[in-house]
Amino acid sequence: MRLTVRVAATSANLGPGFDCFGLALDLCNEVTVDTDAAPGVAWEGEGSAELPTDGTDLVSRVMAVVAEEFGRPLPRVRLEGRNAIPIERGLGSSSAATVAGAAIALALLGEESAAPAVFARAARIEGHPDNAAPAVFGGFTIALPDGTVHRLEPHPSLEPVVLVPDDRLPTAEARRALPADVPREDAVFNAAHAALAVEAITRDPSLLGAALQDRLHQDVRLALVPAVLEVFRSLRDAGVPVCVSGAGPTLLAFPEGPIDLPAGWRTLRPGVRTAGFELAPS
Secondary structure: OEEEEEEEEEEEOOOOOOOOEEEEEEEEEEEEEEOOOOOEEEEEEOOOOOOOOOOOOHHHHHHHHHHHHHOOOOOOOEEEEEEOOOOOOOOOHHHHHHHHHHHHHHHHOOOOOOHHHHHHHHHHHHOOHHHHHHHHHOOEEEEOOOOOEEEEOOOOOOOOEEEEOOOOOOHHHHHHOOOOOOOHHHHHHHHHHHHHHHHHHHOOHHHHHHHOOOOOOHHHHHOOOHHHHHHHHHHHHOOOOEEEOOOOOOEEEOOOOOOOOOOOOEEEOOOEOOOOOEEEEO
């Protein structure tokens, strides 16, 4: 058996939608497994020089967790990954690996591998449903604390620009920096702007400049990467709608024209991916 799964990058939070909102980007990792080839692991693209090839990579570990759930062993496989998603940049590389591992394992075991089954495993294993949801279902998603996901269709004119710095920021470090409690007025601010963000993302992108404002996580996380904070503020001052992508340090912007960035930054224009993950024989 030879299977290939394609999983999109994601941008979570989207300003005020902390731990709830997610947007799928048309920037995909691809993982192929072959049960008839000599066992092993190989990588191409983003992170290929640093990802393990001894079976301790995240895709392989998730496959093992899913197999343990069913109490059945997986066949030995040749696993080859082609990565387009930058690592530790707030673009859901871990979610993509988790979704890929869950989908492949379910298929190899002969179990249901449709989107709901894959999402249930990926969200539980990774612990971040707001990232897993758009990676599985595509489009714009709202993940509720009870595990329910609502998928909405992004506005067709939405054109995100992904601004990727050299800096890295592990998700665990970015989350540790967040305060345990927030003032009531900040909670109200975010609730109001989150509601506006849904309208902006799905119906009226002209509202994005106001809608993407946040008081719960962005300032704290940006303080960990001062160079990124400087770019973020300069974009805001120029009237460009911008937010931190996931835990950062990547920024997601919606400019009307070109953006000038300091040396060491990459600009990607992947577009929004409306389709979910794809799993098929190859």
